Amino acid sequence: MKLILNSAREKSLLRRHPWVFASAIQSVEGNPAPGATVDLYSAAGDFLARASYSPQSQIRARVWTFRDEPVDAEFFRAQIRAALDLRLATLNLQHTTDSYRLLHGESDGMAGFIVDRYHDTLVLQSLTAGSEYWKQTIADLLIEETGVQNIYERSDADVRALEGLQPAVGVLRGNPESVLSIAEHELNFQVNIAAGHKTGFYLDQRENRHWVGQLAKERDVLNCFCYTGGFSIHALANGAKSVLSVDSSGDALSLLDENIKLNHLPAECHTSIEGDVFQLLRKFRDENRSFDMIILDPPKFAPTAAHAEKASRAYKDINLLAFKLLRRGGILVTFSCSGGVDAALFQKIVASAALDASADASIIAHLSQGADHPVSLHFPEGAYLKGLVCVKG
Numbered sequence: 392m393k394l395i396l397n398s399a400r401e402k403s404l405l406r407r408h409p410w411v412f413a414s415a416i417q418s419v420e421g422n423p424a425p426g427a428t429v430d431l432y433s434a435a436g437d438f439l440a441r442a443s444y445s446p447q448s449q450i451r452a453r454v455w456t457f458r459d460e461p462v463d464a465e466f467f468r469a470q471i472r473a474a475l476d477l478r479l480a481t482l483n484l485q486h487t488t489d490s491y492r493l494l495h496g497e498s499d500g501m502a503g504f505i506v507d508r509y510h511d512t513l514v515l516q517s518l519t520a521g522s523e524y525w526k527q528t529i530a531d532l533l534i535e536e537t538g539v540q541n542i543y544e545r546s547d548a549d550v551r552a553l554e555g556l557q558p559a560v561g562v563l564r565g566n567p568e569s570v571l572s573i574a575e576h577e578l579n580f581q582v583n584i585a586a587g588h589k590t591g592f593y594l595d596q597r598e599n600r601h602w603v604g605q606l607a608k609e610r611d612v613l614n615c616f617c618y619t620g621g622f623s624i625h626a627l628a629n630g631a632k633s634v635l636s637v638d639s640s641g642d643a644l645s646l647l648d649e650n651i652k653l654n655h656l657p658a659e660c661h662t663s664i665e666g667d668v669f670q671l672l673r674k675f676r677d678e679n680r681s682f683d684m685i686i687l688d689p690p691k692f693a694p695t696a697a698h699a700e701k702a703s704r705a706y707k708d709i710n711l712l713a714f715k716l717l718r719r720g721g722i723l724v725t726f727s728c729s730g731g732v733d734a735a736l737f738q739k740i741v742a743s744a745a746l747d748a749s750a751d752a753s754i755i756a757h758l759s760q761g762a763d764h765p766v767s768l769h770f771p772e773g774a775y776l777k778g779l780v781c782v783k784g
């Protein structure tokens with residue numbers, strides 16, 4: 392089965408970008424089922440790539456391979472082996488953690504698949520018609536290649552609706568526990584893979600939590616959007632004077648309390664507040680509260696560039712308030728995980744927040760997602776997490 396592209400629409404594929412939009416397609420030969428493998432041809436009749444077909448999505452096809460090779464179980468086995476090699480043989484992640492992202496979609500040549508390993512369990516998200524088509528094969532291959540017996544499915548992301556897919560959640564293989572304990576840089580975290588956000592934990596922040604934690608010694612820390620306490624636990628373990636953690640999710644804060652106990656950290660140095668960060672920062676400003684370190688790790692405000700303006704206002708708002716609440720010499724650790732706001736725009740927003748707060752500040756580090764969340768050079772959309780660490784003068 393074939394998709395033939397409109398004339399001149401093969402350009403992005405020749406640059407190895409893996410997506411083909413509906414508007415680029417001239418005709419479909421045969422009657423491919425959702426997710427089935429199709430060959431992509433230029434209008435001039437040249438073979439371009441082999442891809443999965445998604446008839447309901449604006450992204451009508453996603454490339455599996457630019458080579459003329461079979462797309463079958465052995466093809467996917469090789470992709471999974473390469474992904475495992477990166478995490479283990481190259482990055483040696485097994486020395487610092489038992490939990491990492493094993494498959495990161497397009498950047499691992501596995502469009503539509505997110506697979507996170509948490510200790511003895513894999514959590515799989517299938518996001519596209521193509522990943523849905525191969526899901527059972529991939530589940531079997533993951534067990535064969537990793538030796539892990541348990542796979543839980545968390546295919547409940549909203550983007551599935553764009554592919555015409557219903558949510559799918561539950562046990563895919565084995566007998567996974569819904570709450571399990573993972574190790575990260577000598578600390579332990581409880582992760583709820585069934586009810587937590589995404590696949591249960593924000594693995595992309597692992598190295599940032601470790602590094603930022605080390606800056607927290609003897610500081611009064613405010614951790615905004617704390618979830619189950621990733622940054623808070625690392626800060627307490629590194630001797631923070633006090634940590635105040637804020638999140639709107641009571642369930643996340645309950646796990647945070649358990650994580651403090653699990654790591655035998657001084658509970659008397661920690662307070663959590665269930666509430667809205669936007670309101671709370673204003674309240675703290677009105678009360679003249681101040682901190683030596685403020686962490687802002689909000690959810691995605693701008694999924695696409697179309698939301699960038701509204702998102703920019705939200706980022707500016709919280710960063711401006713944070714600069715006001717910081718003492719001199721205080722550290723702001725601020726993130727954006729919005730695909731629609733790139734690193735340059737984010738830095739501009741933070742700079743204008745500092746200006747409006749009448750604060751001088753310098754960047755001491757640029758942060759990004761961990762190396763187990765690689766970014767294909769041909770798929771820059773894969774680089775979503777950016778962070779700045781700023782010291783207030």
Ligand code: SAH
Pocket residue numbers: 588592593596600616617618619620621622637638639640643666667668669688689690
């Ligand atoms: N830093 C965390 C991950 C943060 S995810 C870690 O390392 O694990 C973003 C968090 O923001 C989620 O826990 C979500 O519940 C919370 N959140 C979203 N909107 C919020 C708001 N307006 N106020 C407070 N918390 C919010």
